[in-house]
Amino acid sequence: MNERTKNFLREKFKEYYLEYPIQLPPDFEHREWGFILFDALPKIVMRRHTSFHSRPEALEYLRSMAPAHAFSSVAYYEHPGAGTMADKNWLGADLIFDLDADHLPDAPGSYPAMLARVKSETMRLLDFLTDDFGFSEETMDIVFSGGRGYHVHVRDPMVRTLESAERREIVDYVSGAGLAIKPTSIASSISEIPKETRHGWSRKINRWIVGYLQALKDPETAVNKLQELDGIGAMKAKKLVDGGLLDSVSDANIGRIRNGEIKFLAGVPKSLWNRLILKAMQEVRASVDEPVTGDIKRLIRLPTSLHGGSSLRVVPLTLATIERFDPLTDAVVFSDREIAVTADKPAACDLRGSHFEIAEGVNTVPECVGVHLMCRGAVEYVKVL
Amino acid sequence: MAPAPDSRLATYPFTSGATAYVRELDIPLPDLLGRHAYDRARSRGMKRVIQAIEGRIERDYEIGTDLELLSYPIARMIVSCVGDNYLIRRYALAEAKAVYESLKAEPLDFLLVMGEEFGMRIESSDQGLSIHFADYVRYAHRMRDPGWKLVNRRLSGGVVRISEREFRRLLQEAISDRIRGGLPLDLPPDLDVCDALSAHIESVRDALGARKTEFEIAGAADPDAFPPCIAHAIAMLQEGVNLPHSARFAATSFLLNIGMGADEIVRMFSGSPDFDESRTRYQVEHITGREYTAPGCDTMKTYGNCIGADSLCARVSHPLNYYRLRKRGAGGGGGIDRPDG
Ligand code: SF4
Numbered sequence: 210m211n212e213r214t215k216n217f218l219r220e221k222f223k224e225y226y227l228e229y230p231i232q233l234p235p236d237f238e239h240r241e242w243g244f245i246l247f248d249a250l251p252k253i254v255m256r257r258h259t260s261f262h263s264r265p266e267a268l269e270y271l272r273s274m275a276p277a278h279a280f281s282s283v284a285y286y287e288h289p290g291a292g293t294m295a296d297k298n299w300l301g302a303d304l305i306f307d308l309d310a311d312h313l314p315d316a317p318g319s320y321p322a323m324l325a326r327v328k329s330e331t332m333r334l335l336d337f338l339t340d341d342f343g344f345s346e347e348t349m350d351i352v353f354s355g356g357r358g359y360h361v362h363v364r365d366p367m368v369r370t371l372e373s374a375e376r377r378e379i380v381d382y383v384s385g386a387g388l389a390i391k392p393t394s395i396a397s398s399i400s401e402i403p404k405e406t407r408h409g410w411s412r413k414i415n416r417w418i419v420g421y422l423q424a425l426k427d428p429e430t431a432v433n434k435l436q437e438l439d440g441i442g443a444m445k446a447k448k449l450v451d452g453g454l455l456d457s458v459s460d461a462n463i464g465r466i467r468n469g470e471i472k473f474l475a476g477v478p479k480s481l482w483n484r485l486i487l488k489a490m491q492e493v494r495a496s497v498d499e500p501v502t503g504d505i506k507r508l509i510r511l512p513t514s515l516h517g518g519s520s521l522r523v524v525p526l527t528l529a530t531i532e533r534f535d536p537l538t539d540a541v542v543f544s545d546r547e548i549a550v551t552a553d554k555p556a557a558c559d560l561r562g563s564h565f566e567i568a569e570g571v572n573t574v575p576e577c578v579g580v581h582l583m584c585r586g587a588v589e590y591v592k593v594l
Numbered sequence: 595m596a597p598a599p600d601s602r603l604a605t606y607p608f609t610s611g612a613t614a615y616v617r618e619l620d621i622p623l624p625d626l627l628g629r630h631a632y633d634r635a636r637s638r639g640m641k642r643v644i645q646a647i648e649g650r651i652e653r654d655y656e657i658g659t660d661l662e663l664l665s666y667p668i669a670r671m672i673v674s675c676v677g678d679n680y681l682i683r684r685y686a687l688a689e690a691k692a693v694y695e696s697l698k699a700e701p702l703d704f705l706l707v708m709g710e711e712f713g714m715r716i717e718s719s720d721q722g723l724s725i726h727f728a729d730y731v732r733y734a735h736r737m738r739d740p741g742w743k744l745v746n747r748r749l750s751g752g753v754v755r756i757s758e759r760e761f762r763r764l765l766q767e768a769i770s771d772r773i774r775g776g777l778p779l780d781l782p783p784d785l786d787v788c789d790a791l792s793a794h795i796e797s798v799r800d801a802l803g804a805r806k807t808e809f810e811i812a813g814a815a816d817p818d819a820f821p822p823c824i825a826h827a828i829a830m831l832q833e834g835v836n837l838p839h840s841a842r843f844a845a846t847s848f849l850l851n852i853g854m855g856a857d858e859i860v861r862m863f864s865g866s867p868d869f870d871e872s873r874t875r876y877q878v879e880h881i882t883g884r885e886y887t888a889p890g891c892d893t894m895k896t897y898g899n900c901i902g903a904d905s906l907c908a909r910v911s912h913p914l915n916y917y918r919l920r921k922r923g924a925g926g927g928g929g930i931d932r933p934d935g
Contacts, residue, residue: 342727343752367728367752374876375731382745389746408750 214583214590215247221580222247222275222515225522225542226268232513232525233267234303234350235364239285241297242267243508244276245517251586255280257508260290277517277584280508283362285369294506301369304376305509306334306383307501309358314496321559323357324536331359334495335528337383338363341409346528353536355516355523360509373503380502385410385494392483395440399479402486404469410493417489419467422458431455438484452476515542520577520584538562543577549591550579556587604659605696607666608689608772609711616663623782626664627790635661639668640794644801646688647681653692668791674778675788675795679855681802682777690770697762697769705761712768716761717753723761724753733767736880806853815854821916822902823894824848831863840889840897846881848888848913888914 210218234240243257261267271279282289283305287298308331310316310323317323335351338344338361348365371379381387388410390403402418403411425431428450435446457474458466465473471482501507510516512525521540538561545561549571556567558581565578571591574582582588603612626632634657642665645651654662673685697705702718709716715726727749734742748755756764781787788795820828827845830837837845849859859878890912894900900907910916 340751341749343750367726371728371731372876374735374880375728378731378735378744381743382749385745387740387743387745389740389743408748408755410745411748 210247210250210583210586211589215250217590218277218517218520218580218583219247219275221520221543221576222277222517223272225515226271226275229522229542230513231268231271233261233264234281234362234512236285237264237267237281238262239287239289239300241282241284241286241289241508243280243282244270244274245278246274247277247517250277250517255508258290258292260288271514276514279511279514281511282506283504283509284506299506302505304363304365304368304371304379305502305507306361306363307354307358307498307509308334308360308496309354309356309498311357312496312498320357321537327358328531328534330495330497331361331531333493334361334383334497335531337495339528341382342379350512351526351528351531352510352512353521353524353526353534353540354510355514355519355521355540359526359531360512362509362512371505373505376505377499377503380497380499383495383497384499385490388490390414390486391490392486395480395483395487397479397483399482400472401469402466402471402482405467413493414486414489415467415469417492418485419463421485421489422466423460423463425455425458428455438481438488440480440484449478449481454481516584518584520580541577541581543580545575545577547573547594548576548579549573549594550582550588551591552582552588556582556585558582558585558587601655601659604655604662605653606693606708607663608693608769609708611711612663612666616667619660619664621664623785623787624790626668627785627787632661632664635664636668636791636794638662638665639672640791640797642666642669642689643672643681643685643798646685647798647801647805649688651688651692653696670777670779671781671787672791672794672798674781675791676798676802677778678802678853679858680806680850680853681798682774682855683850686770686774686777689773690766693769693773694762694766697765702758705758705765708765709761712765712772714764714768721755723756723758725756725761725764727752727754730754730756730764733764733771736767737763815849815852815858816921819917819920820848821907821910821913821920822904823900824913824917826901827899828862838897838899841899842877843881843886844889844894844897844899844913846878847886848917850881850886851888851914852917888912 238261240260241257242259242261243255244259245253245255259270261270282302284297284302285300287300289297291297308327310327313323313326313330317326331351335349338349339346344363344365348363350360350362350364352360352362354360385391390411392399403414405412405415405419421434425434431450431454432443432446435441435449436443441449453476457477462474471477501509510523512523514523515521516523520543521536522542524534524536524540526534537559541561550567551571552567552569554569558565558578560578560581561575565574567574567582567588572588573594576593579588579590583590603609603615606612621632626635638654638657638661641654642651657665669685669689673682697708700708706716706718709725712729714729716729717724727744730747731744734744740746744754817825824845827837827841831842831845846859849862854862856875856878860875863874863878889897889899891900891907891910894913906916906919910919
């Protein structure tokens, strides 16, 4: 990133901070702030131990410095501006979840597919948070991170003083780590499955299994659907269906299955139930980045700021809006006015529903695309057209 | 006039009710430390600590609720004056155990009041007990049985179902936290508390010394005398290597057994570049809160943690024995050869 590009980006970010509504987190006066400015990039120099006493003071900083990255602490401190962590005096911290493509075991390669995948993880997490943990929507801030995922900030006073180890128990819960009902192997003996009436993981697993079985309506599709389970191929699937599986899991029997009973279905092999439980666990669990939740002093990206590595806005969402949120359109804040950029090597991106290919040399692109690629370090700024 | 004392106050001297009651008695500290009327409270305070060293605190209602109750703050002052990490741990543990014994006989209603004392949001209904998950994990996260893990609980709408027995266990944890909290006390500098209690403190020191010789853990920790397995584990931790739990446990319990405090241990582990203080502290404190003995050589070998055994190892079956021998050897003029120089 050359000086010219940095200057241009700084001006663009400045415009953003002047024009868009900026939200400060609750109790921002008690949080530590940290910023990474364009000046030193690509070196990451975090200016931290900053604090603000008023909203105008914070806004003034953002507008004059136009940082590439803006963070505030998840923690509340008595003296957030103190130079050492010990002097700050920790008072509590929001409960944070970070869902990021980097931490998914099997994230797809393309950026849009990856974001979609992380979103579905986020939906699962939200289900745990609202249902099992009983957090109300007002106490949660759900945001697109501006990068490759989502953040959830839980600001419920009940969880503020939880220590790291206690927060890790929450992470283990949503990710299903240490679940005792997990079969040790496909061949494990099993006399019942988790019950629908037992709250928590049992119910979630039972509901998933029942939903799955109910979808096995006709023999044709059932053979295909059964192959979604690990270790079941076409042969095994067909054998199960021919063996009367569909009758076993008919509506008449579903009630007892909800109740965890499986012994009366002598024809269904044990291994199928074990496979179903394992699959249910995979489908229910939410992969969150464990160390983030456990870190009670972490700095986290400011909602409504811009992400200097993508130029995307860190967009606040709700349970209702996240479903239809498309980061590559809805988090884009810059215009379609044309600018010229230059690239050392070809690059590509998807933005606002279009695909853009950049050739080596000078290219004309919409400003939003140019800014995005500049932030990613793929192109340098030439001029406004 | 002070309200009629309830003997429960003496059984649960750490509660806010007990503290308020003591405050109402309005006894100036110099009186408590010096006046004849409180002789028995002072000697009972000393006895509490000595009993703790010996293993078990017995209640003494003979001396009357007030004096038994007053002996609690005195015991804490004595422990603070001695200022020995091992003593603090052992004392707090013994107090908590004694309380747990009493708690076992209490009815549910009383337990619920005790829960409130610790700010637990707990409700009792026909369906049983349910507790807010935040109050639950605060204490349950330390339990080793996987049945305590939140992921294995019935959690719905933010509350966890628990049995009465489990509730007692959670209370026990809350109580040991409360008892350990604040120790050693910040004693008022203008009053020489430790001087006033010096005779009692001496007796406690003697008992402590006897206990320590019995276990031969006297004196400052001497890293040069650490057995190879422990030295190795500590070196790895300082390098930031993620050690298996069994090795971390071995190192931590070993250091505790030779009399190091949690703070010292955290400091000792803190050499690593990505040292996670809160995590380490949690692990160390988790182990500190209990009376664990470091694993013996057999166990160390089973878990692959016996690393670098030297010639002295052939003569011991426990890393603590290695340490004692070498320490004695070093003190006695290097009677034991040091193959590693
Ligand atoms: S023999 Fe015992 S003391 Fe020696 S290294 Fe092995 S475990 Fe440690």
